[in-house]
Amino acid sequence: MNDFEIYKKMDDDVQAIYRSRLLTEMLLSLNGGSKKLSHLREITESTSQAIIPKLRKLEADHLIETKEHEYFLTQTGIIVASGIADSFVTFWTINKFKHFWLRHYLEGIPSPLLKEIGCLYESEVLKNRGMKILNVYNNQLRMLKEADHIYGISSVVTKGYADSISERVKEGISIELIVPFHVAEELKQSPYVEKLAALKSYKNFKLMLMNEDIKVGLIVTDKRLSLNLYKKEGVEYDISTGLFSSDSKAIEWGERLFWYCKGKADFTKFQ
Template sequence: MTIEDILDYYEYVKEDLKFQGISSVRIKILISLYEGSKKTKDLRELTGIPASTILHGINELEKQKLISRKGDDFFLSEIGIISTLKLADMIKTRRLLKNTKKLWINHDIRAIPQDLLKKIGDLSNSKLIENKPDDMLKTHRIYLQTVDNSKEIKSVSPIFYSDYSETFKKLLKNNANVELILTEEILKKIIKSLNQQNLSELKRLLSDNKFKIWEIKEDIKVAFTVTDNLMILGLFSTDGIYDPNLILVSDNEDAINWGNKLFDYYQKKSQKINLEYFK
C-alpha cells in the first residue's frame, strides 16, 4: 500500500479522527514522511497543504520530538516512526470498518485471534459482497467464480454446500494445490456426499499428497478461503448461525498475507487426515 493510498484513506476517515482531537495537518505530514525524508515542496505536493501551514505543523511536531530536520530535509524520529506506523494502521482500520460495517455488527469475531484482530486494517481495501432480494445466491456464486481459476487454495470451512465437492474436484483436475481445514461434522458430510469412485479418487489424492485435508475438533465460527490472488472471509452471526448474505473479498497483498496467517493459526490446531482415517 502506497503513501498516496493511505492519504486517500485519511480523507475518507478524517472526520472520525478529528473527533478524537488529532490535527489533520500533522497527520498528513507524519504519513508523508513515513517512507523517507522530504522537503517542504514534496510535502506540499503530496498533501495539497500550503507551505506556511506545513511549516507550522512541522514546528509543532518537532516540539513533540516526532520529526527532525537536516538542512531542507524533514524526517521522522524513532518515536515518529513508531507513532506513524500505528497511525497508519488506525486509518486503515477506520476505513475498513466504515466501508464494511454490516459484516462486523452483530457478527461473531471471537474466531479471529487477537494478533490478527490488531492487524485487521490489512483488510482495508476489501469489498463487501451482499446478497440481494432478487439474487440470494450472489455471495456463493462469486465465491465459486473467484476460486475457479486459482492455482493455490487454502480454505477453512465449518459450513457445507453440496457443490463444494464438484468445485474442488475441478480444481484438482486443473492441478491446483488444495488444502482444506474442516470441522469434524463437515468432513463427514463431504465424505458421505461422495460416491465410491470419488471416494477412491480422494484416497488416491491424499496418498499422493496432492490434496491435503485437516480436521479440527473445535466448533469454529469463521469461514474463509485464501488463494494465490484472493482472500474471502465470512462470519457467523452472534446467534451462532453462519451468515451467507455477506462476504468480504480482497485481492490486496496485505489481505492475502493476513488470510494465510489465519489459515496457519487453524492448521496448527488441526490434525492432518491420511488413509488411516478411512479404516
C-alpha cells in the same frame, strides 16, 4: 499499567498529534517516504509559516530529522506514524463495513487477526439478493476455478464446493483445507466420502481437522479472498453474505488467518 493508565500518562503527547491536523498529515505523508518542505506544503495545503513550527516540534520529539533539505521519519517516528496509520485504517474498515460486522459473530476471528482487521479495507461485501440468489456461492466457485493455489477453512460443505475442489486437485493445483469436527462427520457420508477416497493418492491435496469449532469460512487463493462469518448469535452460518477482496494486504491477512488455524489443526485421513 493498563491501556487506560498509559493513555492518561501520555495524554498530552497523544492529544497533541491527534488534535493537530498538520502534525497528523505530516506524519502520515512522511510514512510514505521523505518529503521536501514544498511537498509538505502541497500535501497539507498549508503555508511554511504554519508548517515549520510543527516540524520543529516533531524534530524536538525525535520523530523526524532533516537531511539535504528533506524531512525523514526517525526509527521511532516510523513506529509512531505506522501506529497512527493503522488506527485510521482500522476505523475506516470498521465504518466502511459496519453493517457486515454488526450482523456477524466476530468472535469467530482469532484475536491476533481481529486486531489486523484494517487489512481488509480494500474489500467489498457481496450479498444474495433479487435475481442473484447464488451471488456469493457463484463468486466463490469462480475463485476456485481461477486459482493457482487454494487455502480454505470450511464451516459448511456442499456438492458444488466438493466437485470444484476435486476437479482442481486433479488438475494439479495445490489445495489445503481445514474443517471442524461437524464438517468432518459430513465428509464421512456419501457422496463426499467417495470423492475423498478418489483424492487419497494426490500429494497436492491436504485435509486437516480442527477439534474446536470454527466460526469462520475462508477461501484464500493467489488472487482473491473470500470471508464468511456466522450470524450475530454464533449459531447459524451466513451463506448469503460474504466479504471479498483482490487486494494483496487482504489476501495476506487471509493467509495469516489460515496459518493460524493450521497451527491448531491435525492432518487427517478419512476412511
